[in-house]
Amino acid sequence: MAKRAGMEVAMAVAEAVGQCNIDMAAVYPITPQSHIAEHLSELIADGKVDAEFVTVESEHSAMSAVIGASGTGARVYTATSSQGLMLMHELLPIASAMRLPIVMGIANRAVSGPLNILNDHSDIMPQRDSGWISIFVENGQEAIDLSIQAFKIAEHKDVLLPVCINIDGFQLTHMVEPVEFPEQELVDKFLPPREPYATLHPGKPVTMGAFAMSDYYPEMMKAKNEAIKNSKKTILAVWEEWAKIFGRAYKPVETYKAEGAEILLLTMGSMGETAEVAIDELRAQGKSVGLVKLRLWRPFPFEELKEAVKEAKKLIVIDRAVSFGGPGGPVFSEIKSALYHEEARPMICNYIIGLGGRDVAVTDFTGMITRVLREDSKKIADTCEFWGVRER
Amino acid sequence: MTKKKGPDTWQEITTGCVVFQPGSASEYHTGSWRAQRPVWNNQKCIKCGICYIFCPEGCIQQSEDGFFQANMDYCKGCGICAHECWPRAIAMTEEG
DSSP states (O other): OOEEEEEEHHHHHHHHHHTTOOSEEEOOOOTTTHHHHHHHHHHHHTTSSOSEEEOOSSHHHHHHHHHHHHHTTOOEEEEEOHHHHHHHGGGHHHHHHTTOOOEEEEEEOOOSSSOOOSOOSTTTGGGGGGSOEEEEOOSHHHHHHHHHHHHHHHHSTTTOOOEEEEEETTTTTTOEEEEEEOOHHHHHHHSOOOOOSSOOOTTSOOBOSOOOOTTTHHHHHHHHHHHHHHHHHHHHHHHHHHHHHHSOOOOSEEEESOTTOSEEEEEOTTHHHHHHHHHHHHHHTTOOEEEEEEOEEESOOHHHHHHHHTTOSEEEEEESSOOTTSSSSHHHHHHHHHHTTOSSOOEEEEEEOOGGGOOOOHHHHHHHHHHHHHSOHHHHTTOEEETTOOOO | OOOOSOOSSGGGSOGGGOBOSTTGGGGSOGGGGOSEEEEEOTTTOOOOOHHHHHOTTOOEEEOTTSOEEEOTTTOOOOOHHHHHOTTOOEEEEEOO
16 A cells, blocks of 8 residues: 655655665755755665665765766665755766766755755756756655656666756745655566666776767767757656556646636746646636646756647746846746747746745735736736845 | 777767777877977986886886887877986977
């Protein structure tokens, strides 16, 4: 029987990772990821999970350690947040270029400065181009499911890439939610032992992370880009298999009452559930509104996104991070760019919200939609605004 | 750069660029980067071996007659041997 529990999401993530027959974890604790680190180390210390927990002195070392361990063929896990992720930054493209399956949980948190420990997406956005598969979750159950699926995706012979699971810090990590842990036997069946492509072993020496100058570097980058683009097929297949076994379906782009809606809101992460309430309220008032939730950030789901927004007249993109001096928030600029060549495309505007843990309320979303309904398209087209920021 | 044996297209590159043949770095003749080459004057050389010790490439070897020479497949022309040589027996000369 699947085990049901009321549990803090960070601990539930550690429990789920513990179900994945990992060989090694190297995690440096940082708020709001700490409870993943603590609980996973506890599970290993208590002998409930048979793995090595490598205590490291920094996130740079944590990522280096899992890269090395993954190179030996081990199933590895790490988790971090904010400044920790920034410290790992140097190693992220190395892990993906070496095509090493690694699963990382990210408890998304605002980056300094000013020093802040609360949630936004400013830690993951600068990692966008590092070649990692990047997926967002909306609640505790999704955090459990995706953390398990991530190993299968990362280690699949047609993928062989690191995967990060974005779990909003505090909003998710520190919530106690009702969750269901899949039955161990079914997880074991879903996730067989890793079959590595190559391993670091003195009996059969190989070179990983070889030097390559202008004569091979561009071909390697092309190969890496094709690999991550191609990974979407496997991600879809893994989600299909998961739905069959565990009954919960996942899509690259999730929609809520979006069909035929004139105005669409687009969110990522835990904001989605708040936005659903806002959509319900406005629908009850007879407004033609719907919600699109971007789950898969990399590889970017172009086809699914175009399909989801093709009938909308206006699209409001919500960003929880800023691209300073750039074309609005990072999600906004990607969505705009993805729709550029479409003949029928919605007018698109951008609100930046929830920075540094500022509450995102239902009234924020109803307020945005009400304003966009009122204004004519020309006035709000292509605008980017810091929603709710105090101004003179 | 020296032409190396290797994949022509991106499709032929191994996953993660793993090199399955150990020791293949020796096939990479980095000497092609060289702008200057060390030339030994064996009339000044005292066979002390300081050039051999200091060469960061490890490409200087002692010949049977006790004098030293660099393997030009790997010598990058850094000039450290010439700089360290006590009797000034090594001169760096421009590559043609």
